[in-house]
Amino acid sequence: MALVNEHFLKLPNNYLFADIAKKVNAFKTMHPKSDIISLGIGDVTQPLCPAVVEAIHHAADEMATQATFRGYGPEQGYDFLREAILKNDFLPRGIHLDINEIFINDGAKSDTGNIQELVRWDNSIGVTDPIYPVYIDSNVMIGRAGVVENGRWSNVLYMPCTAENGFIPQIPNKRVDIIYLCYPNNPTGTVLPKEELKKWVNYALKNDAIIFYDAAYEAYIQDDSIPHSIYEIRGARKCAIEFHSYSKTAGFTGVRCGYTVVPKDITASTLTGERIPLNHLWYRRQCTKFNGTSYLSQRAAQAIYTQEGKEQVKETISYYMRNAHKMKETLTKLGLEVYGGENAPYLWVKTPNGEGSWRFFEQMLYDAHVVCTPGVGFGPSGEGYIRLTAFGQQEKTDEALLRIENWLK
Ligand SMILES: *Cc1c(COP(=O)(O)O)cnc(C)c1O
Numbered sequence: 244m245a246l247v248n249e250h251f252l253k254l255p256n257n258y259l260f261a262d263i264a265k266k267v268n269a270f271k272t273m274h275p276k277s278d279i280i281s282l283g284i285g286d287v288t289q290p291l292c293p294a295v296v297e298a299i300h301h302a303a304d305e306m307a308t309q310a311t312f313r314g315y316g317p318e319q320g321y322d323f324l325r326e327a328i329l330k331n332d333f334l335p336r337g338i339h340l341d342i343n344e345i346f347i348n349d350g351a352k353s354d355t356g357n358i359q360e361l362v363r364w365d366n367s368i369g370v371t372d373p374i375y376p377v378y379i380d381s382n383v384m385i386g387r388a389g390v391v392e393n394g395r396w397s398n399v400l401y402m403p404c405t406a407e408n409g410f411i412p413q414i415p416n417k418r419v420d421i422i423y424l425c426y427p428n429n430p431t432g433t434v435l436p437k438e439e440l441k442k443w444v445n446y447a448l449k450n451d452a453i454i455f456y457d458a459a460y461e462a463y464i465q466d467d468s469i470p471h472s473i474y475e476i477r478g479a480r481k482c483a484i485e486f487h488s489y490s491k492t493a494g495f496t497g498v499r500c501g502y503t504v505v506p507k508d509i510t511a512s513t514l515t516g517e518r519i520p521l522n523h524l525w526y527r528r529q530c531t532k533f534n535g536t537s538y539l540s541q542r543a544a545q546a547i548y549t550q551e552g553k554e555q556v557k558e559t560i561s562y563y564m565r566n567a568h569k570m571k572e573t574l575t576k577l578g579l580e581v582y583g584g585e586n587a588p589y590l591w592v593k594t595p596n597g598e599g600s601w602r603f604f605e606q607m608l609y610d611a612h613v614v615c616t617p618g619v620g621f622g623p624s625g626e627g628y629i630r631l632t633a634f635g636q637q638e639k640t641d642e643a644l645l646r647i648e649n650w651l652k
Contacts, residue, residue, distance in 0.1 A: 250386040259376065259620035263604075270608055280643040281614040282570075282631040285429070287494045289562060289636075291543070292555030295493060298546035302539045316535045319526065320347025320502065324541045327548040328502055332487070338474045344522060346503045346529060347544075349536045350495075351459050351488035354503045356381035357532075358455055358484060359421070361524050362511055366420035369400040371412045373430050373621030373628075375457065378423040394623050403624040404431060406593060410582060411435070414442055418450050424473075425457035427464060430621045430630040431591040432567075432583020434469045440476055447482035453511065453521075454483040459501075462492040462560055464586045480506040484521070491588065493547050493556045500540040563588050566640045567633035573644045574631075577651045588633040591618065600626055611650040613643045 263283060271277065291299075305311035319325075325345040333340050348354045356377050359368075364387050370378055379399060382388045389397030400419050402412040410433035412424075424443060426435045435443075447454050456473040464471055473479045488501035495501075505525045510518040546552045567584040574581045580593035592615075594603040600617035607613050607629075618628030635643070 248384070250384050253388075253391060254380060254383055255391075259616070262620070263614065263616065266605065267608065267614055277612050279608070279612050279614060280635070280639050280646070282635060282640070282643055283614040283616040284632055284634060285616075286496050287491065287563075287634050289494055289559050291494050291498070292552065292559060294546045294549055294552035294555055295498075295543045298542045299498075299539050302542035306538065313538045316538055316541070318530045318533055318535050319343070320345065320536065321538070321541050324545050325502075327545050328487075331548045331553075333472065333474070336472060336475055338472060340474070340504065341507060343526075344504055344506050346505060346525060347536050347541060348486075348488075348501045348503050349499045349533075349540070350490055351457065351486040351501045351503075352377055354501075355455065355457055355486050357528075358486075358503070358525075359385065359387065360528060361521050362421060362453070367398060367400065367418075368421045368423065369402060369415055369419035370423045370622075371404050371425070371428070372401040372623060373404065373618060373625035374423070375425055375429050376621065378425075378455070378457075401623065404428070404433070405624050406580065406582065410591075411439055414446050418452070420452055422447065422452060422454045423457070424454055425459070427460040427469075427587035428583070428589075429460065429587075430589055430616065430618065430625065431628075432585075432587035432589030432630075433591070434464065434466070434586045437468065437470050437475070440470055440473060444473065444476045444479045444482060448478050451512070452482065453509065454479075456483050456485045458485055459488040460491055460587050461487065462556070463564065463588055465564070466586055469586055474504070474506075480508040482509060484509065489544050489547060492560075493544075493552075494559065495540070495544070498540050498543055500536050500544045562637065563633045566635060566637060570631060570633060570640065570644060573648060577648060579651075584633065590631040590633070592629050592631060594627050594629060597627060600629055603629055607647070607650070611643075611646040613646055 324347055325342050328345055329340055359382055364385055368382055388399050400415055404410040404412050410431050461471045473483045473485055485504040489495035505522045507522045509521050547556055567588055570590055571581050571584040582591040584590040600619040604615055604617045607615055616630040618625030
């Protein structure tokens with residue numbers, strides 16, 4: 244008899260976005276002629292930039308010729324991309340990494356979910372709340388999260404991020420082994436100033452903890468004082484693993500490419516106190532379970548670092564940030580409390596009169612025909628908020644704002 248991994252059975256039955264789709268479909272069935280605009284999607288809408296498209300065409304031609312065809316590539320990625328990453332994402336910020344500390348991934352989701360395999364099942368974890376669901380769910384699957392009670396996992400320390408604390412998570416007053424941080428943050432769209440991030444690095448160093456740092460939205464930072472990488476903080480090489488993705492940076496959600504940084508200085512302990520470097524463990528893990536990101540995707544990513552690529556990617560980010568600014572301005576004018584949206588493509592909006600997230604979601608759907616994401620879907624501290632995304636087409640976003648204006652006025 245094959246026994247199932249029962250930890251999977253503890254997972255919430257439904258994925259948040261499936262629940263939303265169900266409610267939207269119910270509305271559509273009742274109102275077949277209605278035209279709904281979604282500000283709930285976490286996916287990009289603008290096409291790949293010309294530099295990237297050209298690189299993919301060129302790579303496809305190479306694959307079509309015997310002399311330039313490529314089969315399996317290195318599991319940790321091609322040097323042409325890893326070198327471009329070192330030179331463009333880190334050196335200009337004074338961060339010196341070794342090429343073997345960069346692991347090209349097929350998007351950050353896989354690696355943020357898989358990285359926890361490197362640490363024992365009984366480590367404790369701490370997460371900011373609300374949070375990108377992958378961090379907790381991947382720990383649930385291996386049995387590390389414990390059991391769920393009132394929407395909270397027993398072995399997870401929740402660090403609330405709300406309007407009351409300015410969305411700055413408080414340093415725990417007890418030891419946690421693993422901490423997940425995501426900045427700029429999904430879902431709140433808020434950022435962590437350098438002095439706050441410093442506190443986390445110092446906490447990790449002092450408590451011999453590890454930080455998993457998700458920098459998927461780093462390219463949206465507009466304020467020069469906000470750190471783009473945790474390695475801008477002294478000592479982070481000893482305690483942090485960082486995840487990057489080209490999904491939101493350059494519209495790669497369908498192309499699939501990003502990278503993970505595992506510094507050679509970061510170690511975890513055996514029960515007898517021996518220090519084990521995680522860089523080598525991750526390399527070993529990747530060689531066993533991963534055969535690399537496609538050559539086409541890696542050439543596409545390399546093109547982002549050319550002069551044209553950089554300019555074109557910036558233009559698309561400005562396109563989305565125009566949405567973000569317009570949304571923030573309009574909603575604030577309507578008297579709503581709006582957070583984020585300045586260094587991230589997300590806005591986090593407090594529901595008026597303390598209404599529940601799902602109730603406000605339904606009102607907005609039924610009265611304005613606009614879809615948002617209920618904040619409570621991202622964790623208990625998300626109750627009383629909704630998330631809006633700036634990833635829509637500008638015309639649609641403008642139309643959605645008009646509808647919200649007419650509804651709330
Ligand atoms: C979108 C997103 C990612 C990127 O996922 P990919 O697998 O690279 O597409 C990672 N982390 C967060 C928080 C995200 O919202």
